[in-house]
Amino acid sequence: MFVTGLLLAAEGSPHLGVPRQLLAYHGDTLLAAALDTARACGFDQLVVTLGAASAQIRDRITFDGVRVVESPHADTGSSSIVPALDAVDRRTDGIVVLLGDQPGVTSATVWSLVAEVAGPATPIGVSRYDNGRGHPCWFGRELFGELRRLRSDAELWEVIELGQYPVTQVDAIGNVPLRVETWDDYRNLVSGYSPARGAFTPGAFDDSPHPTPLPTRAAPHRRHRAAP
Template sequence: MPPGSVAGLLLAAGGSRRLGEPKQLLVDETGVPAVVRMARALRDAGCAPLLVVVGAAAEAVTRSLAHESVHVVRHAEWAHGMGSSIGAGMRALIDLTASTDDVQGVLIAPCDMPAVTAPFLVALRSHFTGTERVAAAYVAGASMPAASAAATTAPARGIPAILPRADWPWLKMLSGEQGAKPLLQQDTIAVPLGDGAFDLDTPADVARWRQTQGLGGRSANT
């Protein structure tokens, strides 16, 4: 692998309590589930190996990934929070790459941010040479694309983000709600994501997203 090569870690274990159905399985205008769309985006950005952490709706999410080249990490304690999922995924990644030092970073991504695309992930990778942290910068708290464009809040740094191998021992110890943000607030290259703060947390979020796609009242998982 070339210098600056990165693994992909896709977080797809959440319970989607506010949405009421698995957000991992929400389909876009082409009928592709969110978890598959993001797995393909990570693959197209050159991330390898690619791990997907599953928890809630694990069987259905795993089935949706049946034709994708991914390592599925089943996380029984997914309800403990995003940090717990990162920790589980990182422990699996460390085991998977124990015999090589070719993989110099990990790109951690969620599956519920429609603004995150393969070209944006490629942009993140273009800033990574092996030692620095690189993170998306977006307006925290924006509830929809139009709102984020007009917001004046200072951009926050968060996932998707690339963290170098030196950070992996810290990441593998995560066990609760807190994710990688403490690391990303220091010595991090920020790459603007625009509407990245828009995620699919509630039925209203999904309805607005479907309007932008022209899906109207189409069922989430059909």
Template sequence: MPAIILLAAGASTRLGRPKQLLRYHGQTLLRRAAETAIAAAAGAAVVVVTGAQHHALLPELAGLPVTVAHCPAWKQGMGASIKCGLAALEKHQALPEGITLMLCDQPHVTPALLQQLAATHVATGRAIVACAYASVHGVPVFFSASAVPLLRQLPDEAGAGQLLKRHSELVASVPFPQGAIDVDTEAQYAALLAGE
């Protein structure tokens, strides 16, 4: 199975409090995402990249088989966090057969969805497999070993979405309509809880 990098470095400026620590179904979004990643990875490495809220997030990861990588350059943007996660992976192991990137504020991501990304890579031979929702390709997204160098070249301020647009010929997709549900504002969080 591919390794998983869970990005949890942001400061949640639009929300005004750490979104990683919002509760959903009795767990914080971070704990839920980390447990989902561990289940999907089936023994492969899981790296959680922290930044703004590093110390506040550590208790939520206690006891889980994850590597926590603090990204000092988190303010630069998602690219910086992705590269920090890659560096942490390489420190612990030779590069895996692929890497799946995920965020902690998409509460409907399941282990089965993450595994489907890797399975779609095998079935289609495409180097990148992204989730399709709201007429875009986005995270979670799988990068095969051959596509990982593209992540290394990302500018610090850019996210993986830029690569999906620029290298669309490499991308297969898995439908995930619920991927559009994320938590950037209090209104979105209220809507999420209302849908529980």
């Protein structure tokens, strides 16, 4: 089975004023952490979408071994998934969709999802957490035509919820991992981390409600085979 990982990181940050992808997270950045997880999944191919902040992100994050797709109009609501499909390897049986601002997703969750959809021909697979459904999601090749009609990335969930295609729900541990769309989201995400671990320091919010995005170290490229 040939599996492509699709990490969506093209969406803008209208409520933040800075690229959410570069916000400090656990000694690194949100996108670098999500990219490390995606690399650890051992996808046969890994595609990342970047939007209007592409130049800033490329200056701070290394994308060795990753196919980067530019989607500058994602900030205005256009789907970054549509151009990304043109970069997907022709051998791909399906894609696993991850989010660049959701670093709490684990490789174990991805492996569980892929293992469930690898047997029967499963058009759609969705992770089912304790408090609802969320990413990562699986879309078989037979759905690519449907995905090409998306007007925005958010419409991905309409494809899942309309009930036109069978959906396999795969249990995932805990609640749906937090995304960062507002400063409150960011505070909630990082507030539990210890300064001793090189992550968020509570005092960072004392002088300014808007922490500064920090440069990241180059993320090492690691490749493992995806779970069968």
